[in-house]
Amino acid sequence: MPLLSIAPVLMPVKAVSVRGLHNRQPMTHSLLIAGGGIGGLALALSCARAGVACSLLEQSAVFSEVGAGIQLGPNAVRVLADWGLMDALREVAAFPERVVVRDARSGQTLGELPLGARAVQRYGQPYATIHRADAHRLLLTAVEAHGGVELHLNARVRTVHESADGVSVTTETGQWHEAQALAGCDGLWSVVRQHITSGPGGMEMAPRFSGHLAYRGVVALADLPLERRANAVTVWLGPRLHLVHYPVSAGQQMNVVAVVHGRPTANPHGWSHEANRADLLQALGPVHVDALQVLEAVPHWKLWPLNDRPPMTGPYQHAQGRVCLTGDAAHPMRPYLAQGAAMALEDAWTLGQLVQSAGASLDWPVLLQRLAELRWERNARVQAGAIRNGTVFHADGWLRMARNVAMAALGERLLDKPWLYSGPPRP
Numbered sequence: 349m350p351l352l353s354i355a356p357v358l359m360p361v362k363a364v365s366v367r368g369l370h371n372r373q374p375m376t377h378s379l380l381i382a383g384g385g386i387g388g389l390a391l392a393l394s395c396a397r398a399g400v401a402c403s404l405l406e407q408s409a410v411f412s413e414v415g416a417g418i419q420l421g422p423n424a425v426r427v428l429a430d431w432g433l434m435d436a437l438r439e440v441a442a443f444p445e446r447v448v449v450r451d452a453r454s455g456q457t458l459g460e461l462p463l464g465a466r467a468v469q470r471y472g473q474p475y476a477t478i479h480r481a482d483a484h485r486l487l488l489t490a491v492e493a494h495g496g497v498e499l500h501l502n503a504r505v506r507t508v509h510e511s512a513d514g515v516s517v518t519t520e521t522g523q524w525h526e527a528q529a530l531a532g533c534d535g536l537w538s539v540v541r542q543h544i545t546s547g548p549g550g551m552e553m554a555p556r557f558s559g560h561l562a563y564r565g566v567v568a569l570a571d572l573p574l575e576r577r578a579n580a581v582t583v584w585l586g587p588r589l590h591l592v593h594y595p596v597s598a599g600q601q602m603n604v605v606a607v608v609h610g611r612p613t614a615n616p617h618g619w620s621h622e623a624n625r626a627d628l629l630q631a632l633g634p635v636h637v638d639a640l641q642v643l644e645a646v647p648h649w650k651l652w653p654l655n656d657r658p659p660m661t662g663p664y665q666h667a668q669g670r671v672c673l674t675g676d677a678a679h680p681m682r683p684y685l686a687q688g689a690a691m692a693l694e695d696a697w698t699l700g701q702l703v704q705s706a707g708a709s710l711d712w713p714v715l716l717q718r719l720a721e722l723r724w725e726r727n728a729r730v731q732a733g734a735i736r737n738g739t740v741f742h743a744d745g746w747l748r749m750a751r752n753v754a755m756a757a758l759g760e761r762l763l764d765k766p767w768l769y770s771g772p773p774r775p
C-alpha cells in the first residue's frame with residue numbers, strides 16, 4: 349500500500365484531448381509531471397513532442413532557477429540539439445575551449461582536456477556552460493512554444509494515488525489532478541519517490557549529507573583580471589577542497605563554485621543559503637593566488653549543503669507501475685562529474701523516444717518499466733563516478749601526490765569520458 353495514498357477516490361481517467369501548437373494530432377495519452385525544474389520541463393517538452401498531453405505541477409509561485417551555472421557535456425547538448433534548441437543555446441551559453449586542472453595550493457597545472465572544436469570532432473556536439481536560469485528559461489520557452497503542456501504554479505504535490513487505470517495527485521492548495529501516468533521530477537526531497545519506495549520494496553532512507561558544502565557565485569567577466577578571464581573550465585584540486593570556474597551568460601559572467609568540508613546547514617531542505625567570502629576563505633585555508641583572485645572578485649556567495657543518495661541499485665528505483673522518477677528525484681548525485689542536470693535531460697529524452705516508438709499502443713506500466721531498465725545502470729554509474737571524483741578532488745597526503753603524478757602522466761585520458769559524452773544511449 350503506497351504511503352501517500354490518502355487521495356480522494358480515483359475517478360476513471362478520461363482520454364485527454366489537447367492539441368499542441370505544432371503538433372496538430374489529438375493527444376490521447378496523458379502524463380502528470382510533478383516539478384518544474386530543468387528535469388520536469390525537459391520531460392514535458394520531450395513527451396509533448398511525442399504527442400502526450402502533459403500537466404506540470406510546480407510548487408513555486410513562479411518558474412525560476414537559482415543564480416548559478418551548470419556544465420552541459422556533449423551528451424546533454426545532444427539532447428537539446430535533438431529538440432531543435434541549438435540556436436537558443438548558442439545565444440545564452442558559453443563554449444569553453446578546454447578543461448584545465450590545477451593544484452589549488454601550488455598552482456601547478458596537472459592536466460588539460462581540449463574541448464571546443466575537439467569536442468565537436470570527437471562527440472559531434474560541443475561542451476557548453478550555461479547559467480541555470482538560462483537553461484531553465486530555454487526549456488520553459490520551448491515548452492510554451494510547443495504547446496500541449498498545462499503549467500500549474502503554486503501546485504505542491506502532497507499525495508499520490510495509483511489505480512489500475514491511472515494516477516491522481518492532490519496538491520497542498522487542494523487541487524486534484526489525474527492522468528494515465530505520473531513522473532516525479534520533484535528533486536532531491538521528492539514526494540513522489542515516497543510513493544514508489546513505500547511499495548513492495550519497502551521504506552528507504554532519507555537523502556544523506558555528503559559532508560561537503562558548495563559556495564557558489566557569479567562575477568562579471570569585466571570585473572576579473574584579464575588573465576583570469578580564460579574561456580575554460582578551470583578546476584583547482586584540494587586537499588579537502590576543490591574550486592571550479594567557467595564562463596556563463598554567453599561569456600559575460602564567470603560562474604564560481606568552491607567546495608569545502610563542513611557541517612550541514614540548519615535547514616537541509618534549503619536549496620541555497622546566504623554566505624559570505626570571509627567564511628569561505630577561512631574554510632578553504634591557503635589557496636594559490638590565481639584562484640584567490642577569482643574568489644575575491646565574486647560579489648555575493650550562496651551556500652549549498654551537498655546531499656545525495658547511494659547509487660541506484662535497480663530499475664525499481666526509477667519506476668513502478670504507472671509512476672516513474674527522473675532527474676534528482678531518482679538519482680541525486682554529488683556535482684563532481686557535472687552531470688546531474690545532464691542525466692535529467694537524458695532521462696527525459698529517453699522517455700520521449702519510447703513514447704514515440706510505442707505510438708497508439710502505448711502501455712504506461714510497460715513503457716515506464718522499459719525506461720527504468722534503460723536508465724538505471726547509467727545513472728548509477730554516474731552517481732558512483734561523482735562520489736569517486738570527490739575523493740580524488742579532495743585527496744590529501746600520499747593520495748594527493750599519487751593523483752598529481754597520475755594526472756601529469758595521463759591528463760587527457762583521465763579527464764575524457766567517452767562512455768558518458770557519447771550518450772545518451774539510443775533505446
Ligand SMILES: Cc1cc2nc3c(=O)[nH]c(=O)nc-3n(C[C@H](O)[C@H](O)[C@H](O)COP(=O)(O)OP(=O)(O)OC[C@H]3O[C@@H](n4cnc5c(N)ncnc54)[C@H](O)[C@@H]3O)c2cc1C
Nearest residue numbers: 383385386387407419505535675676683686687688689690
Ligand atoms: C553545486 C552544484 C553544481 C552542479 N553542477 C552541475 C553541472 O555542472 N552539470 C549538471 O548537469 N548538473 C549539475 N548539478 C546538478 C543539477 O543542478 C541537478 O541535477 C538538477 O538541477 C536536477 O534537476 P531536477 O529538475 O531533477 O531537480 P530540481 O532542480 O531540484 O527541480 C525540482 C523542481 O520540483 C519542484 N518541486 C519539489 N517538490 C515538489 C512537489 N512536491 N510538488 C511540485 N513541485 C515540487 C521544485 O520547486 C523544483 O522546481 C549541480 C548541482 C549542484 C548542487
